[in-house]
Amino acid sequence: MSSLSLMVRQIDSLTPRIRRLLLVSTDSRPLPTFTPGAHVELHVPGERIQRRAYSLVNEPGTDYYEIAVQLEENSSGGSRWVHSLSEGQVIQAEPPSNQFPLSDSADHFVLIAGGIGITPMLGMARALKSSGKTFSLHYSGRTPESMAYLDEVKKLEQSNLWITNGNSSKRFPARSVLADPKIAQHLYICGPNQMVNSVLQEARELGWKDDHLHYEVFTGALEQLGDKPFDVFLKESGLTLTVNPDQTVLDVMLEAGLDPMFDCRRGDCGVCVAQVLEGEADHRDICLSERERSLGSFCPCVSRATSERLVLDI
Amino acid sequence: MIPTNEQIAELIREDSVHKSVYTDPVLFKLEMERIYGHAWIYVGHKSQVKNSGDYHTTRIGEQDVVMVRGSDGAVNVLYNRCPHKGAKLVADGDGNVGKFFRCPYHAWTYKLDGQHLSAPLKSGFEGTCYDPKHADFSMVSVARVDSYRGFVFASQASYGEDLKTFLGGVITSIDNLCDRSPVGEVEVVGGIFRVQQRSNWKVFYENLHDTMHARVTHESSVDAARGEAEAIGEMPFELLIMDGNGEPYDFWEKLELRAYTNGHGYMEAIFDPAAAERDVVSREHFECLKKAYGEERSREILGMNRHNTVIYGSGSPHTVFMQFRVIRPLSVDRTMVEIQTFRCKGAPDSVFDRALTYANVINSPSSNVMPDDVEVYARCQEGNMTRGGEWISMHRYAGKDITLEDGAISTNGTSELPMRNQFAAWKKFMTATIIAKESTHAA
Numbered sequence: 001m002s003s004l005s006l007m008v009r010q011i012d013s014l015t016p017r018i019r020r021l022l023l024v025s026t027d028s029r030p031l032p033t034f035t036p037g038a039h040v041e042l043h044v045p046g047e048r049i050q051r052r053a054y055s056l057v058n059e060p061g062t063d064y065y066e067i068a069v070q071l072e073e074n075s076s077g078g079s080r081w082v083h084s085l086s087e088g089q090v091i092q093a094e095p096p097s098n099q100f101p102l103s104d105s106a107d108h109f110v111l112i113a114g115g116i117g118i119t120p121m122l123g124m125a126r127a128l129k130s131s132g133k134t135f136s137l138h139y140s141g142r143t144p145e146s147m148a149y150l151d152e153v154k155k156l157e158q159s160n161l162w163i164t165n166g167n168s169s170k171r172f173p174a175r176s177v178l179a180d181p182k183i184a185q186h187l188y189i190c191g192p193n194q195m196v197n198s199v200l201q202e203a204r205e206l207g208w209k210d211d212h213l214h215y216e217v218f219t220g221a222l223e224q225l226g227d228k229p230f231d232v233f234l235k236e237s238g239l240t241l242t243v244n245p246d247q248t249v250l251d252v253m254l255e256a257g258l259d260p261m262f263d264c265r266r267g268d269c270g271v272c273v274a275q276v277l278e279g280e281a282d283h284r285d286i287c288l289s290e291r292e293r294s295l296g297s298f299c300p301c302v303s304r305a306t307s308e309r310l311v312l313d314i
Numbered sequence: 315m316i317p318t319n320e321q322i323a324e325l326i327r328e329d330s331v332h333k334s335v336y337t338d339p340v341l342f343k344l345e346m347e348r349i350y351g352h353a354w355i356y357v358g359h360k361s362q363v364k365n366s367g368d369y370h371t372t373r374i375g376e377q378d379v380v381m382v383r384g385s386d387g388a389v390n391v392l393y394n395r396c397p398h399k400g401a402k403l404v405a406d407g408d409g410n411v412g413k414f415f416r417c418p419y420h421a422w423t424y425k426l427d428g429q430h431l432s433a434p435l436k437s438g439f440e441g442t443c444y445d446p447k448h449a450d451f452s453m454v455s456v457a458r459v460d461s462y463r464g465f466v467f468a469s470q471a472s473y474g475e476d477l478k479t480f481l482g483g484v485i486t487s488i489d490n491l492c493d494r495s496p497v498g499e500v501e502v503v504g505g506i507f508r509v510q511q512r513s514n515w516k517v518f519y520e521n522l523h524d525t526m527h528a529r530v531t532h533e534s535s536v537d538a539a540r541g542e543a544e545a546i547g548e549m550p551f552e553l554l555i556m557d558g559n560g561e562p563y564d565f566w567e568k569l570e571l572r573a574y575t576n577g578h579g580y581m582e583a584i585f586d587p588a589a590a591e592r593d594v595v596s597r598e599h600f601e602c603l604k605k606a607y608g609e610e611r612s613r614e615i616l617g618m619n620r621h622n623t624v625i626y627g628s629g630s631p632h633t634v635f636m637q638f639r640v641i642r643p644l645s646v647d648r649t650m651v652e653i654q655t656f657r658c659k660g661a662p663d664s665v666f667d668r669a670l671t672y673a674n675v676i677n678s679p680s681s682n683v684m685p686d687d688v689e690v691y692a693r694c695q696e697g698n699m700t701r702g703g704e705w706i707s708m709h710r711y712a713g714k715d716i717t718l719e720d721g722a723i724s725t726n727g728t729s730e731l732p733m734r735n736q737f738a739a740w741k742k743f744m745t746a747t748i749i750a751k752e753s754t755h756a757a
Contacts, residue, residue, distance in 0.1 A: 261413045261431075263423065270432030271414065271423050289437035 003043065004032070006065065008089045014068060014148040018116060019083060023065040026090055034060055034096035036127040037120050040067065043092040044081045052078030055120035056096060059127050068148050070116040077255070100216045106186040109135035112172065112199060114191020120216060121190055122149055125156060138162060140172040174202040181208045190216045193227070193245055230305040235277060236314050249300035260300070260314065267302035274298050279310035316340065319745040326741045328734070329712040330705045333698040335740070336514040342646035349627060349743040350375025353576070354467040354480045356628035356640060357381050357391050359654065361464060361501030367410045367426060373642050374468060379456060380404055381466060384426040385413065391456045391468040392428045403453070415453070428453030463492045464499060467628070482720055484578035487623035491633040493615045495658035496606035500636065503666065507653040507678045513691035515643035516736070518651065521687055522622040522630050523581045523732035525566035526710070528559040531690050535682040536560035551668065552675045556683055569727030575720055577626025577739030579732050583619040590616040598662045624732065626739055635672035647695050653677045708733040
């Protein structure tokens with residue numbers, strides 16, 4: 001499907017760091033529909049267009065897309081760009097797609113949000129409420145001032161707020177909330193990696209089945225659960241770069257202005273292959289053989305490191 | 315059956331050639347091997363591939379090749395074939411492949427010098443003889459690639475004389491074309507006209523220095539130009555260049571035809587120092603060159619009054635009006651002519667405008683002049699397919715040319731020296747003894 005032109009109709013500051021955008025069609029054609037949990041990928045302009053995924057907060061069947069974006073300190077460009085937009089501006093996006101859909105077979109939903117992870121969860125809560133299905137929504141954050149949509153969540157009778165204000169004992173009590181897994185009960189969570197990891201681990205220990213656990217990290221489905229940042233030293237370029245969980249080695253190289261050779265960005269083609277000189281590689285490609293990996297071949301477009309530092313020849 | 319060298323040699327006499335050299339598909343195939351498989355052939359101009367990854371496709375004989383600018387700035391000429399299944403890697407035309415070639419069939423990738431880069435799911439080759447470093451898995455480069463003042467040539471033979479030796483004295487035409495720029499550089503600008511001719515490739519070469527055809531074949535376009543000039547009361551440039559073919563025979567007789575080894579040559583009018591100041595455009599050009607080269611040298615450059623040059627196997631540069639008609643044989647009776655137009659870097663825009671006018675009026679598919687030629691080439695092809703005779707005459711001034719160390723010069727501008735010279739080269743390439751000797755020499 002071809003990309004969409006969207007106009008920024010309205011921008012509201014929800015918190016000092018989070019702004020809400022309402023995006024509408026630039027012509028008379030209706031916007032493509034979506035289901036709860038869906039996201040749109042915005043095209044972040046630049047020398048090379050990058051796509052950044054943002055969850056849709058509004059209910060399906062409306063004539064706009066609502067997203068909320070938090071300005072990230074270590075932004076790879078996406079949130080900084082969104083925060084530079086003004087009303088009336090036209091942007092490009094991919095039509096909505098959903099990698100986080102609500103299960104058809106569930107009769108009760110436990111929705112858990114951490115911080116800006118509220119966006120898909122609120123979209124789901126709004127839709128579930130409209131359709132009369134049963135659910136509970138748990139929303140955790142550090143301070144009320146930093147939490148978007150707090151008033152709306154408070155008004156939902158199914159909601160529970162977990163605000164720490166620096167007191168860790170006020171954290172989301174996964175063990176008690178999840179104590180009683182039921183056959184038709186599904187868990188949905190979106191939030192920081194650490195929170196998502198620990199809640200899922202807790203759920204599994206409490207007997208939740210894997211196919212009843214649904215999660216999404218902030219940046220769409222690109223990340224693998226539990227990814228940690230690591231440093232990569234590029235020998236030929238003479239640069240040390242930090243690769244955050246939502247980035248690849250290739251991403252940070254491009255952001256640093258390097259001009260590496262690459263093609264598929266999926267670990268298929270082998271065009272970007274580099275040699276590991278030091279460190280432990282965490283291979284995620286489907287191109288290289290075990291023999292090649294043992295000889296140090298590495299796909300910077302997808303693979304990561306299990307060591308804190310990786311040295312590549314490039 | 316492949317003819318023997320003796321049989322081939324018998325087709326070429328001092329003053330005539332057997333018509334089968336234009337009509338026999340077996341000979342055409344041999345030409346592709348023995349001429350185009352060995353001679354230095356013009357591939358394209360460096361300005362057609364300015365940036366890394368830029369490519370231009372063309373043919374050396376019947377071989378599809380791609381000229382590409384490498385990441386190191388070098389210009390590579392590679393056969394347009396993926397070593398995996400043999401697919402042509404890039405479509406015909408010009409473009410940019412980025413940092414590497416990627417086959418549209420299975421995404422095998424190659425660096426800009428043709429070296430194997432990768433293949434998807436390489437793990438599937440584990441335990442096989444697949445070897446990215448083995449030549450079988452890389453694109454093949456044409457054996458020798460060299461360039462002269464931006465003009466890129468390639469030879470499919472790894473042995474033989476170098477480019478400068480091959481070009482011999484005709485290299486001065488390339489020099490004169492480039493020297494018409496105050497910085498000594500030209501570039502291909504604008505699109506390329508392509509004209510397919512229903513005739514054998516050699517007839518075009520012969521016609522380039524055939525002064526006896528001009529006022530006959532081009533009578534209609536000459537008459538049209540003269541009628542129009544009379545009607546409007548002046549002879550502007552676009553009519554003047556059409557009118558030129560109507561010069562009387564004694565004009566052509568005074569021209570000088572120069573023939574060089576390997577079939578090359580040019581047609582030159584007497585050096586004309588006044589050429590530098592003949593009209594507004596020439597004067598502007600002259601003023602511009604004077605600043606770069608001084609008055610004397612500038613008169614020398616603009617006074618060099620060459621009409622068509624022949625670089626045998628490649629085509630015909632026109633130095634005064636900055637064109638290159640590149641001649642690509644397609645089959646025994648089909649020829650593709652690609653017409654490139656050059657801009658002299660640093661020269662006034664009017665000089666390039668004039669080159670464009672010349673391309674449009676004389677060389678383009680919609681020209682009033684070239685269709686006259688294309689028609690008679692096709693007539694030659696068709697006539698030679700009949701049983702109405704075996705030999706083609708090139709008797710005019712045969713035996714009267716002045717032999718020089720590196721070729722010959724005509725005593726009369728209507729001499730068929732250029733044809734005789736081209737067929738001498740043809741015979742040299744086509745009789746394998748020479749080639750065998752060269753390969754022994756190389757070994």
